[in-house]
Amino acid sequence: MIALEEVRKTYLLGKTKVEALKGVTFQINKGEMVCLMGPSGSGKSTLLNLAGCLDRPDSGKIWIDGEEVSLYSLKKLAGIRSSKIGFIFQAFNLIPVINVYENIEFPLMIKKEKISEKEKKTRIDNLIQAVGLEKFAKHRPDELSGGQRQRVAIARALVSSPEIVFADEPTANLDSETGKTILELLASLNQNKKTTFVFATHDPSITRYATSLFQMKDGILSKKEI
Numbered sequence: 648m649i650a651l652e653e654v655r656k657t658y659l660l661g662k663t664k665v666e667a668l669k670g671v672t673f674q675i676n677k678g679e680m681v682c683l684m685g686p687s688g689s690g691k692s693t694l695l696n697l698a699g700c701l702d703r704p705d706s707g708k709i710w711i712d713g714e715e716v717s718l719y720s721l722k723k724l725a726g727i728r729s730s731k732i733g734f735i736f737q738a739f740n741l742i743p744v745i746n747v748y749e750n751i752e753f754p755l756m757i758k759k760e761k762i763s764e765k766e767k768k769t770r771i772d773n774l775i776q777a778v779g780l781e782k783f784a785k786h787r788p789d790e791l792s793g794g795q796r797q798r799v800a801i802a803r804a805l806v807s808s809p810e811i812v813f814a815d816e817p818t819a820n821l822d823s824e825t826g827k828t829i830l831e832l833l834a835s836l837n838q839n840k841k842t843t844f845v846f847a848t849h850d851p852s853i854t855r856y857a858t859s860l861f862q863m864k865d866g867i868l869s870k871k872e873i
């Protein structure tokens with residue numbers, strides 16, 4: 648359902664060229680939990696951003712559900728994201744001027760699918776409970792700790808019931824107990840709704856949940872045996 652073929656991405660850092668992805672080819676099937684490991688700067692976030700339709704490759708092809716998206720405009724990519732993809736960012740990207748409930752509600756405001764106000768509220772309340780933020784629903788992100796913000800970002804990524812969730816270091820700011828609760832929540836969505844997850848992480852405890860493992864090194868991806 649997600650396929651990349653010979654995907655390349657180079658950034659310009661001042662005058663230096665950084666080859667973040669040097670021809671990455673891989674395929675992920677529906678219902679997988681994929682874990683992308685690799686040292687800092689190896690290209691994990693870059694790969695997630697491209698496969699997650701946040702950015703475009705310099706060359707190579709990307710397919711989502713059989714639809715080639717590599718040459719789509721950023722606007723068209725936003726449409727694909729809103730209908731199928733959830734994203735948990737390394738830097739959370741929460742909206743600072745609205746509260747936790749409203750941050751989680753946000754993807755539903757821009758999604759075309761119409762759901763009733765009642766169902767919307769139930770969904771958001773259930774997610775807030777699932778990530779353990781009942782007491783903070785009315786607070787703004789700047790009143791929360793790093794781990795609490797991370798949990799808002801996770802609830803926000805799940806609220807539109809996406810088919811695919813890309814998660815960049817989803818447990819990085821969480822203590823191991825909260826990290827485990829969150830991973831159990833994601834694993835149950837994977838089991839019950841066949842949601843596909845792609846994690847980029849340094850956290851070896853995530854690999855326990857993975858159906859396939861990849862290693863990123865200097866912009867080159869290789870498959871690892873579990």
Ligand SMILES: Nc1ncnc2c1ncn2[C@@H]1O[C@H](COP(=O)(O)OP(=O)(O)OP(=O)(O)O)[C@@H](O)[C@H]1O
Nearest residue numbers: 658659660665667686687688689690691692693694
């Ligand atoms: N917007 C950008 N502009 C310039 N260079 C970038 C940009 N984004 C990433 N890079 C460079 O591309 C390379 C890959 O970065 P990337 O963020 O994909 O690594 P990563 O594996 O996610 O690292 P980390 O584990 O630290 O999050 C790095 O050398 C980085 O400096």
Ligand SMILES: [Mg+2]
Nearest residue numbers: 691692737815
């Ligand atoms: Mg990264």
